[in-house]
Amino acid sequence: MEKNNPEEFKVPFSPLLIGRYKMIKKIGKGSYGSVYKVEDIKDRKTATTPDSPKKYFAVKKMKLPANRLKIQGIDFTTLREINILQEIKHENIIPLVDVFHINRSTFMVMELMKSDLSKLMFSRTITLTIPHIKCIMLQIFYGLKELHKNWIIHRDLTPNNLLISEDGVLKFSDFGLSRFFASNNRPMTQNVVTLHYRAPEILFGANYYGPQIDIFSAGCILGGLLLRGTLFCGRNDIDQMSQIFKIMGTPSEETWEGVTNLPHYVEFEETPPQSFRILFPGIDEDLANLLEGLLVLDPNKRLTVEQCINHPFFNKSPDSCDPDELPMDDIS
Amino acid sequence: DNPRSNSRLRTGCSIKSISDLGNYSEYFQNRESIVPWIFENCNHFRFRKSTAFRVVSIMDKLMATLLYYKQMSTAQKSSIDRRKYYTQCKLKDIDNMNKLEPVVVTCTLMAMKLEEKEFIHLSDILRSLHLKTSENEIQSLEKSILEILEWKIASHNIYNFWSQHFYIYLTIFQPKMNLFQFEN
Numbered sequence: 001m002e003k004n005n006p007e008e009f010k011v012p013f014s015p016l017l018i019g020r021y022k023m024i025k026k027i028g029k030g031s032y033g034s035v036y037k038v039e040d041i042k043d044r045k046t047a048t049t050p051d052s053p054k055k056y057f058a059v060k061k062m063k064l065p066a067n068r069l070k071i072q073g074i075d076f077t078t079l080r081e082i083n084i085l086q087e088i089k090h091e092n093i094i095p096l097v098d099v100f101h102i103n104r105s106t107f108m109v110m111e112l113m114k115s116d117l118s119k120l121m122f123s124r125t126i127t128l129t130i131p132h133i134k135c136i137m138l139q140i141f142y143g144l145k146e147l148h149k150n151w152i153i154h155r156d157l158t159p160n161n162l163l164i165s166e167d168g169v170l171k172f173s174d175f176g177l178s179r180f181f182a183s184n185n186r187p188m189t190q191n192v193v194t195l196h197y198r199a200p201e202i203l204f205g206a207n208y209y210g211p212q213i214d215i216f217s218a219g220c221i222l223g224g225l226l227l228r229g230t231l232f233c234g235r236n237d238i239d240q241m242s243q244i245f246k247i248m249g250t251p252s253e254e255t256w257e258g259v260t261n262l263p264h265y266v267e268f269e270e271t272p273p274q275s276f277r278i279l280f281p282g283i284d285e286d287l288a289n290l291l292e293g294l295l296v297l298d299p300n301k302r303l304t305v306e307q308c309i310n311h312p313f314f315n316k317s318p319d320s321c322d323p324d325e326l327p328m329d330d331i332s
Numbered sequence: 333d334n335p336r337s338n339s340r341l342r343t344g345c346s347i348k349s350i351s352d353l354g355n356y357s358e359y360f361q362n363r364e365s366i367v368p369w370i371f372e373n374c375n376h377f378r379f380r381k382s383t384a385f386r387v388v389s390i391m392d393k394l395m396a397t398l399l400y401y402k403q404m405s406t407a408q409k410s411s412i413d414r415r416k417y418y419t420q421c422k423l424k425d426i427d428n429m430n431k432l433e434p435v436v437v438t439c440t441l442m443a444m445k446l447e448e449k450e451f452i453h454l455s456d457i458l459r460s461l462h463l464k465t466s467e468n469e470i471q472s473l474e475k476s477i478l479e480i481l482e483w484k485i486a487s488h489n490i491y492n493f494w495s496q497h498f499y500i501y502l503t504i505f506q507p508k509m510n511l512f513q514f515e516n
Contacts, residue, residue, distance in 0.1 A: 072454055073471040074478070076445035079485070083446055087486040099483040101475050186380070189449060 017100070017107060021059060030160075032077070032176055033063035033105075037112060057097060060108040077176035078106050084152055084175045092143030094163060094173040110173070114166045114328060118159035121224055126327045130284075133225050134320035138309070139170040140218050145305045147172070148211045151182045155192040157217035159224065168323030181210055193217060195240055196230050200251070200297050203241050205264030212299035215308070219294025226280050226291075242268060248297050249273030256298035286313035356432050357402075359395040366391075370436065376460070377452055379444060386443035390477075390485060391436065397480055434465045438473045442485065 017023065021038040028035035040055040062078045085096035085108075098109035117136065120126060128136075140162065147154055154161075155177040163171045177192045187207040193199070199216035201209050223231030232247075234240025245251070250268045251259045259265060276288040290313045293303040303311070314320065359366065367388055374384035437457060444451055454467050478485070 072445065072451060073441060073474045074445075076451070079442065079445050082483050083485050086484050099478075101478070187449060 017059065017102065021057065021109065023059075024056070027058065030174075031063075032174065033061045035060050038109070056112045058110050058112045060110060062106045062108065074101075074106060078108075080179065081175040082106075082108065084178050088146060088150055088152070090143065090146040091169065092139050092171055093146060094171040111165070111171070113163035113171065113173075115164050116160055117162040117164060117170065117221070120164065120326070120328075121159050121221075121228065124228075128225060128228070128327070129318075129321075130287075131318050131321035132326055133222070134314055134318075135168070135323060135326060136170060136225065137218070137222055138314060138320055139323065140221065141305055141308045143170070143172045144211075144214055144218065145309065147178075148214070148305050151180050152178055153181050153211050154178050154214050154217075156194060157214050157221070158194045158197050159221060160194075162221075164326070164328065166328065168326035168328055170323070195237070196220065196233050198240065199299065200241065200244055201262065201299050203237050203244075203264070204259065204262035206262050209299065211305070212302045215294055215302050215305065216299075218308070219291060222291055222294060226283065226287075237264075238266070241266075244295075244297075245271055247274050247276075247279065248295055251297045257300075259298075284313065286311070286316065289313070356395060356398060356435060359391070359432065360399075363392075366432070366436075370440075373436075373440070373461075374443075377440075377444075377457065380447060383440075383443045383447040386447050387436070387439045390439040390442060390481075393481060393484075394435070394439070394477055401480075433461075433463055434470060434473055435477070437461065437463060437465065438470050438477055441470060442474060442477070446485070 017038065020040065020042045022041050024037040024039055026034055027037050036059045038057050038059045040057060062075060082096065082099055085094070089095065094110050094113070096108060096110060100107050100109075120128070120136075140157075144154070144157075154172060154175065156174055157172075161172065161174040163173050165171065179188070181188075185208075188209060190202050190205050190207070193202060193213060197217040197220045199209070199213040202213060220231050232240060232243040234243045245268050249255070250271050252270075253260055276291045277283060277285070280288070290303075290308070290311050293311070294308065296302045370387050370391070371381075371384045374381075374387065440457065441454060454470060458465065458467065458470070
Protein backbone atom coordinates (compact mmCIF):
# COMPACT_ATOMS: atom_id res chain seq x y z
CA MET A 1 0.00 0.00 0.00
CA GLU A 2 2.88 2.33 0.82
CA LYS A 3 4.21 2.00 -2.72
CA ASN A 4 1.06 3.54 -4.14
CA ASN A 5 1.17 7.10 -5.23
CA PRO A 6 -1.17 9.28 -3.13
CA GLU A 7 -2.30 10.93 -6.36
CA GLU A 8 -4.00 7.66 -7.22
CA PHE A 9 -6.37 8.19 -4.34
CA LYS A 10 -7.76 11.43 -5.54
CA VAL A 11 -11.52 11.06 -5.82
CA PRO A 12 -13.25 9.82 -7.89
CA PHE A 13 -10.90 6.82 -8.08
CA SER A 14 -12.93 5.10 -10.79
CA PRO A 15 -16.55 4.92 -11.99
CA LEU A 16 -17.17 3.40 -8.56
CA LEU A 17 -17.85 5.79 -5.72
CA ILE A 18 -14.67 5.90 -3.59
CA GLY A 19 -13.69 2.64 -5.26
CA ARG A 20 -16.36 0.76 -3.37
CA TYR A 21 -19.96 1.51 -4.33
CA LYS A 22 -21.23 0.65 -7.80
CA MET A 23 -24.17 2.79 -8.90
CA ILE A 24 -27.19 0.72 -9.95
CA LYS A 25 -30.00 3.24 -10.43
CA LYS A 26 -31.62 6.39 -9.12
CA ILE A 27 -34.43 5.49 -6.72
CA GLY A 28 -35.59 8.79 -5.34
CA LYS A 29 -35.38 12.54 -5.43
CA GLY A 30 -36.31 15.24 -2.95
CA SER A 31 -35.50 18.71 -1.72
CA TYR A 32 -32.39 17.30 -0.02
CA GLY A 33 -30.94 15.78 -3.23
CA SER A 34 -31.11 12.36 -4.91
CA VAL A 35 -31.01 8.77 -3.67
CA TYR A 36 -29.28 5.97 -5.61
CA LYS A 37 -29.25 2.22 -5.21
CA VAL A 38 -25.64 1.01 -5.05
CA GLU A 39 -23.87 -2.31 -4.72
CA ASP A 40 -21.06 -2.68 -2.21
CA ILE A 41 -18.22 -4.08 -4.35
CA LYS A 42 -15.73 -4.28 -1.49
CA ASP A 43 -18.08 -6.44 0.52
CA ARG A 44 -18.36 -8.80 -2.44
CA LYS A 45 -14.58 -9.03 -2.81
CA THR A 46 -14.09 -9.85 0.85
CA ALA A 47 -17.01 -12.30 0.97
CA THR A 48 -15.95 -15.75 2.12
CA THR A 49 -17.95 -17.66 -0.50
CA PRO A 50 -18.39 -16.63 -4.14
CA ASP A 51 -22.11 -17.39 -3.91
CA SER A 52 -22.72 -14.97 -1.05
CA PRO A 53 -25.54 -12.53 -1.86
CA LYS A 54 -24.80 -9.09 -3.23
CA LYS A 55 -25.05 -6.31 -0.70
CA TYR A 56 -27.05 -3.25 -1.71
CA PHE A 57 -27.27 0.14 -0.05
CA ALA A 58 -28.99 3.46 -0.65
CA VAL A 59 -26.69 6.42 -1.25
CA LYS A 60 -28.09 9.84 -0.56
CA LYS A 61 -26.36 12.55 -2.56
CA MET A 62 -26.89 15.81 -0.77
CA LYS A 63 -27.77 18.76 -2.95
CA LEU A 64 -26.09 22.06 -2.19
CA PRO A 65 -27.69 25.39 -2.96
CA ALA A 66 -25.15 27.22 -5.12
CA ASN A 67 -24.87 30.28 -2.89
CA ARG A 68 -24.41 28.27 0.30
CA LEU A 69 -21.76 26.12 -1.33
CA LYS A 70 -19.55 29.09 -2.05
CA ILE A 71 -20.10 30.81 1.25
CA GLN A 72 -20.04 28.25 4.01
CA GLY A 73 -18.59 24.97 2.77
CA ILE A 74 -20.50 21.78 3.59
CA ASP A 75 -24.20 22.42 4.07
CA PHE A 76 -25.27 22.76 7.70
CA THR A 77 -28.27 20.43 7.30
CA THR A 78 -25.93 17.69 6.01
CA LEU A 79 -23.55 18.19 8.94
CA ARG A 80 -26.40 18.08 11.44
CA GLU A 81 -27.92 14.98 9.88
CA ILE A 82 -24.59 13.15 9.97
CA ASN A 83 -23.97 14.31 13.52
CA ILE A 84 -27.30 12.92 14.71
CA LEU A 85 -27.13 9.67 12.75
CA GLN A 86 -23.62 9.01 14.09
CA GLU A 87 -24.96 9.34 17.61
CA ILE A 88 -28.18 7.31 17.45
CA LYS A 89 -28.22 3.58 16.92
CA HIS A 90 -31.71 2.08 17.15
CA GLU A 91 -33.82 -0.46 15.30
CA ASN A 92 -36.27 2.25 14.23
CA ILE A 93 -33.68 4.80 13.11
CA ILE A 94 -32.02 4.39 9.71
CA PRO A 95 -28.38 3.40 10.23
CA LEU A 96 -25.63 5.45 8.62
CA VAL A 97 -23.14 3.06 7.04
CA ASP A 98 -20.62 5.44 5.50
CA VAL A 99 -20.11 9.07 4.52
CA PHE A 100 -17.83 10.47 1.86
CA HIS A 101 -17.30 13.60 -0.15
CA ILE A 102 -16.66 13.78 -3.87
CA ASN A 103 -15.93 17.12 -5.50
CA ARG A 104 -18.66 19.33 -4.06
CA SER A 105 -21.17 16.70 -3.02
CA THR A 106 -21.57 14.79 0.21
CA PHE A 107 -22.79 11.18 -0.04
CA MET A 108 -24.41 9.31 2.84
CA VAL A 109 -24.58 5.52 2.58
CA MET A 110 -27.60 4.04 4.32
CA GLU A 111 -29.50 0.80 4.57
CA LEU A 112 -31.65 0.16 1.49
CA MET A 113 -35.33 0.16 2.36
CA LYS A 114 -38.26 -1.18 0.37
CA SER A 115 -40.70 1.70 0.66
CA ASP A 116 -41.99 4.49 2.84
CA LEU A 117 -45.10 4.88 4.96
CA SER A 118 -46.81 7.23 2.50
CA LYS A 119 -47.08 4.43 -0.08
CA LEU A 120 -48.73 2.19 2.50
CA MET A 121 -50.93 4.99 3.82
CA PHE A 122 -52.23 6.36 0.53
CA SER A 123 -52.56 3.04 -1.34
CA ARG A 124 -56.12 2.28 -2.37
CA THR A 125 -55.45 -1.45 -2.73
CA ILE A 126 -54.07 -2.10 0.76
CA THR A 127 -56.33 -2.70 3.73
CA LEU A 128 -54.91 -1.54 7.02
CA THR A 129 -56.45 -3.22 10.04
CA ILE A 130 -56.22 -2.10 13.67
CA PRO A 131 -53.30 -4.53 14.39
CA HIS A 132 -51.44 -3.01 11.40
CA ILE A 133 -52.09 0.52 12.66
CA LYS A 134 -50.96 -0.46 16.17
CA CYS A 135 -47.77 -1.98 14.78
CA ILE A 136 -46.97 1.14 12.72
CA MET A 137 -47.74 3.58 15.52
CA LEU A 138 -45.79 1.60 18.13
CA GLN A 139 -42.74 1.59 15.86
CA ILE A 140 -43.10 5.36 15.41
CA PHE A 141 -43.32 5.82 19.17
CA TYR A 142 -40.30 3.59 19.83
CA GLY A 143 -38.26 5.62 17.35
CA LEU A 144 -39.48 8.88 18.89
CA LYS A 145 -38.71 7.58 22.38
CA GLU A 146 -35.11 6.94 21.37
CA LEU A 147 -34.80 10.39 19.80
CA HIS A 148 -36.40 12.26 22.70
CA LYS A 149 -34.37 10.26 25.21
CA ASN A 150 -31.28 11.57 23.44
CA TRP A 151 -32.64 15.15 23.48
CA ILE A 152 -33.31 15.23 19.75
CA ILE A 153 -36.40 16.63 18.01
CA HIS A 154 -36.93 15.22 14.52
CA ARG A 155 -38.82 18.31 13.26
CA ASP A 156 -39.93 16.72 9.99
CA LEU A 157 -41.95 13.67 10.90
CA THR A 158 -44.04 12.80 7.84
CA PRO A 159 -45.02 9.49 6.19
CA ASN A 160 -42.42 10.21 3.46
CA ASN A 161 -39.63 10.26 6.04
CA LEU A 162 -40.66 6.98 7.65
CA LEU A 163 -39.10 4.22 5.60
CA ILE A 164 -40.19 0.59 5.75
CA SER A 165 -37.87 -2.36 5.22
CA GLU A 166 -38.71 -5.58 3.38
CA ASP A 167 -39.68 -7.19 6.70
CA GLY A 168 -41.93 -4.32 7.80
CA VAL A 169 -39.54 -2.55 10.19
CA LEU A 170 -40.21 1.16 10.14
CA LYS A 171 -37.21 3.49 10.30
CA PHE A 172 -36.93 7.26 10.73
CA SER A 173 -34.94 9.05 8.05
CA ASP A 174 -34.15 12.58 6.88
CA PHE A 175 -32.68 14.24 9.95
CA GLY A 176 -31.77 17.41 8.06
CA LEU A 177 -34.07 19.54 10.21
CA SER A 178 -33.45 17.70 13.47
CA ARG A 179 -31.71 19.29 16.39
CA PHE A 180 -30.89 18.94 20.08
CA PHE A 181 -33.28 20.61 22.49
CA ALA A 182 -31.50 20.26 25.84
CA SER A 183 -31.60 23.98 26.60
CA ASN A 184 -35.01 25.61 27.17
CA ASN A 185 -33.84 29.17 26.67
CA ARG A 186 -32.57 28.60 23.16
CA PRO A 187 -34.77 30.08 20.42
CA MET A 188 -35.42 27.80 17.45
CA THR A 189 -36.58 28.46 13.91
CA GLN A 190 -40.24 28.10 12.88
CA ASN A 191 -39.30 26.96 9.36
CA VAL A 192 -39.57 23.32 10.27
CA VAL A 193 -41.96 20.40 9.69
CA THR A 194 -43.95 19.86 6.48
CA LEU A 195 -47.03 22.12 6.64
CA HIS A 196 -49.61 19.30 6.88
CA TYR A 197 -47.86 17.81 9.92
CA ARG A 198 -46.92 21.09 11.64
CA ALA A 199 -47.93 21.67 15.26
CA PRO A 200 -50.08 24.72 16.11
CA GLU A 201 -47.38 26.29 18.31
CA ILE A 202 -45.05 26.48 15.28
CA LEU A 203 -47.86 27.84 13.11
CA PHE A 204 -48.32 30.58 15.72
CA GLY A 205 -44.59 31.38 15.42
CA ALA A 206 -43.35 30.05 18.78
CA ASN A 207 -39.58 30.46 19.14
CA TYR A 208 -39.43 28.02 22.03
CA TYR A 209 -40.85 24.58 21.49
CA GLY A 210 -39.98 21.03 22.35
CA PRO A 211 -40.42 17.37 21.42
CA GLN A 212 -44.21 17.84 21.56
CA ILE A 213 -44.10 18.99 17.93
CA ASP A 214 -43.08 15.44 16.92
CA ILE A 215 -46.02 14.06 18.94
CA PHE A 216 -48.41 16.31 17.03
CA SER A 217 -46.94 15.06 13.72
CA ALA A 218 -47.40 11.47 14.96
CA GLY A 219 -51.06 12.37 15.69
CA CYS A 220 -51.46 13.63 12.10
CA ILE A 221 -49.97 10.35 10.85
CA LEU A 222 -52.35 8.29 13.01
CA GLY A 223 -55.29 10.37 11.70
CA GLY A 224 -53.96 9.84 8.16
CA LEU A 225 -53.77 6.07 8.67
CA LEU A 226 -57.42 6.02 9.72
CA LEU A 227 -58.54 8.40 6.98
CA ARG A 228 -56.17 6.90 4.34
CA GLY A 229 -55.25 10.44 3.39
CA THR A 230 -53.94 13.65 4.93
CA LEU A 231 -55.78 14.67 8.10
CA PHE A 232 -55.14 18.43 7.87
CA CYS A 233 -54.25 19.56 4.36
CA GLY A 234 -54.13 23.35 4.45
CA ARG A 235 -52.84 25.41 1.52
CA ASN A 236 -50.97 27.86 3.75
CA ASP A 237 -50.31 28.53 7.45
CA ILE A 238 -53.67 30.23 8.09
CA ASP A 239 -55.65 27.59 6.19
CA GLN A 240 -53.75 24.86 8.03
CA MET A 241 -54.61 26.45 11.40
CA SER A 242 -58.27 26.80 10.45
CA GLN A 243 -58.40 23.12 9.45
CA ILE A 244 -56.84 22.07 12.77
CA PHE A 245 -59.16 24.31 14.78
CA LYS A 246 -62.25 23.03 12.93
CA ILE A 247 -61.62 19.65 14.56
CA MET A 248 -59.69 20.48 17.73
CA GLY A 249 -61.61 23.69 18.55
CA THR A 250 -60.32 27.26 18.60
CA PRO A 251 -57.66 27.86 21.25
CA SER A 252 -58.20 30.39 24.00
CA GLU A 253 -56.32 31.37 27.15
CA GLU A 254 -58.56 28.91 29.04
CA THR A 255 -57.66 25.92 26.88
CA TRP A 256 -54.06 26.93 26.08
CA GLU A 257 -52.31 29.22 28.53
CA GLY A 258 -50.11 31.80 26.82
CA VAL A 259 -51.43 31.24 23.29
CA THR A 260 -52.32 34.91 22.82
CA ASN A 261 -48.70 35.90 23.52
CA LEU A 262 -47.31 33.81 20.67
CA PRO A 263 -45.67 35.98 17.94
CA HIS A 264 -48.05 35.14 15.07
CA TYR A 265 -51.22 34.68 17.12
CA VAL A 266 -54.39 35.52 15.23
CA GLU A 267 -57.88 35.18 16.56
CA PHE A 268 -60.05 32.64 14.75
CA GLU A 269 -63.81 32.35 14.74
CA GLU A 270 -64.78 30.37 17.80
CA THR A 271 -65.39 26.68 17.00
CA PRO A 272 -66.07 23.97 19.58
CA PRO A 273 -63.91 20.81 19.48
CA GLN A 274 -65.33 17.82 17.63
CA SER A 275 -65.24 14.24 18.80
CA PHE A 276 -63.05 11.90 16.78
CA ARG A 277 -65.76 9.28 17.15
CA ILE A 278 -67.96 11.46 14.94
CA LEU A 279 -65.17 12.15 12.46
CA PHE A 280 -64.20 8.46 12.26
CA PRO A 281 -67.45 6.58 12.94
CA GLY A 282 -66.94 3.18 14.48
CA ILE A 283 -63.49 3.76 15.98
CA ASP A 284 -62.67 2.53 19.41
CA GLU A 285 -63.00 4.94 22.35
CA ASP A 286 -59.35 4.39 23.36
CA LEU A 287 -58.18 5.10 19.82
CA ALA A 288 -60.23 8.33 19.77
CA ASN A 289 -58.75 9.20 23.15
CA LEU A 290 -55.19 8.56 21.92
CA LEU A 291 -55.75 10.66 18.81
CA GLU A 292 -57.14 13.47 20.94
CA GLY A 293 -54.15 13.25 23.30
CA LEU A 294 -51.70 13.45 20.41
CA LEU A 295 -53.41 16.41 18.75
CA VAL A 296 -54.10 18.54 21.85
CA LEU A 297 -53.44 22.17 20.91
CA ASP A 298 -51.60 23.10 24.13
CA PRO A 299 -48.17 21.44 23.84
CA ASN A 300 -47.94 21.15 27.64
CA LYS A 301 -51.12 19.03 27.72
CA ARG A 302 -50.08 16.82 24.79
CA LEU A 303 -49.17 13.21 25.56
CA THR A 304 -45.52 12.33 26.02
CA VAL A 305 -44.02 9.48 24.04
CA GLU A 306 -43.98 7.28 27.17
CA GLN A 307 -47.68 7.92 27.75
CA CYS A 308 -48.37 7.02 24.13
CA ILE A 309 -46.55 3.68 24.39
CA ASN A 310 -48.38 2.83 27.61
CA HIS A 311 -51.75 4.01 26.29
CA PRO A 312 -54.68 1.58 26.89
CA PHE A 313 -55.26 1.42 23.12
CA PHE A 314 -52.10 -0.67 22.72
CA ASN A 315 -52.87 -2.95 25.67
CA LYS A 316 -56.26 -4.20 24.55
CA SER A 317 -57.31 -6.76 21.98
CA PRO A 318 -56.66 -7.03 19.05
CA ASP A 319 -52.91 -6.99 19.70
CA SER A 320 -50.43 -5.30 17.41
CA CYS A 321 -49.23 -7.53 14.58
CA ASP A 322 -45.54 -8.31 14.00
CA PRO A 323 -43.74 -5.97 11.57
CA ASP A 324 -43.36 -8.78 9.02
CA GLU A 325 -47.15 -9.15 8.94
CA LEU A 326 -47.61 -5.65 7.49
CA PRO A 327 -49.01 -5.83 3.92
CA MET A 328 -45.66 -5.04 2.29
CA ASP A 329 -46.14 -7.37 -0.69
CA ASP A 330 -48.93 -5.18 -2.05
CA ILE A 331 -46.73 -2.08 -2.31
CA SER A 332 -45.76 -1.52 -5.89
CA ASP B 333 -18.28 45.59 19.93
CA ASN B 334 -19.84 44.75 16.62
CA PRO B 335 -18.69 41.18 15.97
CA ARG B 336 -18.36 41.93 12.28
CA SER B 337 -16.00 44.83 12.87
CA ASN B 338 -12.27 44.48 12.54
CA SER B 339 -11.72 44.96 16.27
CA ARG B 340 -9.27 43.11 18.48
CA LEU B 341 -10.62 40.41 20.72
CA ARG B 342 -11.39 41.36 24.31
CA THR B 343 -8.97 38.73 25.43
CA GLY B 344 -7.80 38.23 28.99
CA CYS B 345 -5.97 34.99 28.28
CA SER B 346 -2.34 34.53 27.37
CA ILE B 347 -3.07 34.18 23.66
CA LYS B 348 -3.51 37.67 22.28
CA SER B 349 -3.96 36.87 18.63
CA ILE B 350 -4.62 33.87 16.45
CA SER B 351 -0.98 33.75 15.34
CA ASP B 352 0.02 32.83 18.94
CA LEU B 353 -1.76 29.49 18.71
CA GLY B 354 1.36 27.74 17.46
CA ASN B 355 1.93 24.44 15.81
CA TYR B 356 -0.71 21.72 15.96
CA SER B 357 1.73 19.19 17.43
CA GLU B 358 1.93 21.39 20.55
CA TYR B 359 -1.85 21.56 20.94
CA PHE B 360 -2.14 19.42 24.06
CA GLN B 361 0.79 21.20 25.76
CA ASN B 362 -0.84 24.59 25.07
CA ARG B 363 -4.42 23.44 25.49
CA GLU B 364 -5.02 25.29 28.74
CA SER B 365 -4.39 28.63 27.02
CA ILE B 366 -6.01 27.69 23.71
CA VAL B 367 -9.36 26.67 25.23
CA PRO B 368 -10.00 30.05 26.97
CA TRP B 369 -9.00 31.74 23.71
CA ILE B 370 -11.59 29.67 21.81
CA PHE B 371 -14.26 30.66 24.36
CA GLU B 372 -13.39 34.36 24.11
CA ASN B 373 -13.30 34.08 20.36
CA CYS B 374 -16.79 32.52 20.28
CA ASN B 375 -18.02 35.14 22.73
CA HIS B 376 -16.69 37.82 20.40
CA PHE B 377 -18.83 36.45 17.58
CA ARG B 378 -21.80 36.24 19.99
CA PHE B 379 -21.90 32.48 19.62
CA ARG B 380 -23.48 30.30 22.25
CA LYS B 381 -21.38 28.52 24.85
CA SER B 382 -22.40 25.22 23.26
CA THR B 383 -20.67 26.35 20.06
CA ALA B 384 -17.44 26.97 21.98
CA PHE B 385 -17.75 23.55 23.65
CA ARG B 386 -18.26 22.03 20.23
CA VAL B 387 -15.14 23.77 18.83
CA VAL B 388 -13.06 22.40 21.70
CA SER B 389 -14.61 18.96 21.26
CA ILE B 390 -13.80 18.83 17.53
CA MET B 391 -10.30 20.22 18.14
CA ASP B 392 -9.54 17.64 20.86
CA LYS B 393 -10.77 14.82 18.71
CA LEU B 394 -8.90 16.02 15.65
CA MET B 395 -5.61 16.62 17.46
CA ALA B 396 -5.79 13.25 19.20
CA THR B 397 -6.43 11.57 15.85
CA LEU B 398 -3.51 13.42 14.25
CA LEU B 399 -1.18 12.33 17.05
CA TYR B 400 -2.50 8.81 16.69
CA TYR B 401 -1.62 8.78 12.98
CA LYS B 402 1.73 10.47 13.54
CA GLN B 403 2.97 7.84 15.97
CA MET B 404 2.17 5.00 13.57
CA SER B 405 5.13 3.03 12.29
CA THR B 406 5.51 2.36 8.55
CA ALA B 407 4.44 -1.24 9.09
CA GLN B 408 1.32 -0.11 10.90
CA LYS B 409 0.58 2.41 8.16
CA SER B 410 0.81 -0.28 5.52
CA SER B 411 -1.65 -2.44 7.41
CA ILE B 412 -4.46 0.11 7.31
CA ASP B 413 -7.05 -0.21 4.59
CA ARG B 414 -7.45 1.83 1.41
CA ARG B 415 -9.95 4.25 2.89
CA LYS B 416 -7.72 4.98 5.86
CA TYR B 417 -4.77 5.35 3.52
CA TYR B 418 -6.77 7.95 1.68
CA THR B 419 -7.29 9.69 4.99
CA GLN B 420 -3.58 9.43 5.62
CA CYS B 421 -2.92 11.23 2.34
CA LYS B 422 -5.26 13.97 3.44
CA LEU B 423 -3.16 14.44 6.57
CA LYS B 424 -0.55 16.00 4.35
CA ASP B 425 -2.91 18.96 3.96
CA ILE B 426 -2.67 19.56 7.68
CA ASP B 427 1.07 18.89 7.75
CA ASN B 428 1.57 21.47 5.03
CA MET B 429 -0.36 24.08 6.93
CA ASN B 430 1.59 23.34 10.06
CA LYS B 431 -0.19 26.05 12.06
CA LEU B 432 -3.30 25.82 14.19
CA GLU B 433 -4.83 29.06 12.90
CA PRO B 434 -6.79 27.74 9.91
CA VAL B 435 -7.67 24.55 11.81
CA VAL B 436 -9.28 26.54 14.65
CA VAL B 437 -11.22 28.68 12.17
CA THR B 438 -12.43 25.57 10.33
CA CYS B 439 -13.54 23.91 13.57
CA THR B 440 -15.33 27.14 14.53
CA LEU B 441 -17.10 27.15 11.16
CA MET B 442 -18.22 23.54 11.64
CA ALA B 443 -19.35 24.16 15.23
CA MET B 444 -21.27 27.25 14.12
CA LYS B 445 -23.13 25.24 11.49
CA LEU B 446 -23.98 22.56 14.02
CA GLU B 447 -25.06 24.79 16.89
CA GLU B 448 -26.09 28.27 15.79
CA LYS B 449 -29.42 29.46 14.45
CA GLU B 450 -27.91 32.30 12.43
CA PHE B 451 -24.52 32.17 10.78
CA ILE B 452 -21.69 34.65 10.39
CA HIS B 453 -20.11 34.70 6.97
CA LEU B 454 -16.78 32.88 6.78
CA SER B 455 -15.10 35.93 5.24
CA ASP B 456 -16.21 37.99 8.28
CA ILE B 457 -14.67 35.44 10.64
CA LEU B 458 -11.41 35.48 8.68
CA ARG B 459 -11.36 39.27 8.53
CA SER B 460 -12.16 39.67 12.19
CA LEU B 461 -9.31 37.36 13.18
CA HIS B 462 -6.87 39.04 10.74
CA LEU B 463 -6.25 35.67 9.11
CA LYS B 464 -4.92 35.63 5.56
CA THR B 465 -6.10 32.09 4.74
CA SER B 466 -8.59 32.08 1.86
CA GLU B 467 -12.16 30.85 2.09
CA ASN B 468 -11.38 28.07 -0.38
CA GLU B 469 -8.57 26.80 1.80
CA ILE B 470 -10.87 26.70 4.82
CA GLN B 471 -13.53 24.83 2.85
CA SER B 472 -10.99 22.30 1.62
CA LEU B 473 -9.64 21.91 5.16
CA GLU B 474 -13.18 21.29 6.39
CA LYS B 475 -13.47 18.26 4.09
CA SER B 476 -10.05 16.99 5.17
CA ILE B 477 -10.92 17.32 8.86
CA LEU B 478 -14.20 15.47 8.37
CA GLU B 479 -12.41 12.67 6.49
CA ILE B 480 -9.75 12.41 9.20
CA LEU B 481 -12.47 12.18 11.86
CA GLU B 482 -14.29 9.69 9.62
CA TRP B 483 -17.25 12.11 9.83
CA LYS B 484 -17.68 11.34 13.55
CA ILE B 485 -18.37 14.82 14.81
CA ALA B 486 -20.76 14.01 17.66
CA SER B 487 -19.66 15.81 20.81
CA HIS B 488 -18.67 14.10 24.01
CA ASN B 489 -21.24 13.21 26.58
CA ILE B 490 -21.38 10.80 29.46
CA TYR B 491 -23.21 8.23 27.34
CA ASN B 492 -20.92 8.06 24.34
CA PHE B 493 -17.55 8.98 25.82
CA TRP B 494 -16.32 5.46 26.47
CA SER B 495 -17.66 3.97 23.28
CA GLN B 496 -16.69 6.70 20.84
CA HIS B 497 -13.83 8.64 22.36
CA PHE B 498 -11.82 6.07 24.24
CA TYR B 499 -8.73 6.75 22.18
CA ILE B 500 -8.88 10.47 22.98
CA TYR B 501 -8.78 9.66 26.66
CA LEU B 502 -5.77 7.46 26.04
CA THR B 503 -3.99 10.06 23.94
CA ILE B 504 -4.53 12.87 26.43
CA PHE B 505 -3.91 11.00 29.65
CA GLN B 506 -1.77 8.10 28.50
CA PRO B 507 0.24 9.54 25.60
CA LYS B 508 2.97 6.92 25.83
CA MET B 509 0.60 4.00 25.62
CA ASN B 510 0.63 1.95 22.44
CA LEU B 511 -2.84 2.47 21.02
CA PHE B 512 -2.53 -0.44 18.64
CA GLN B 513 -2.76 -2.94 21.44
CA PHE B 514 -6.33 -1.75 21.92
CA GLU B 515 -7.13 -1.70 18.23
CA ASN B 516 -6.04 -5.28 17.71
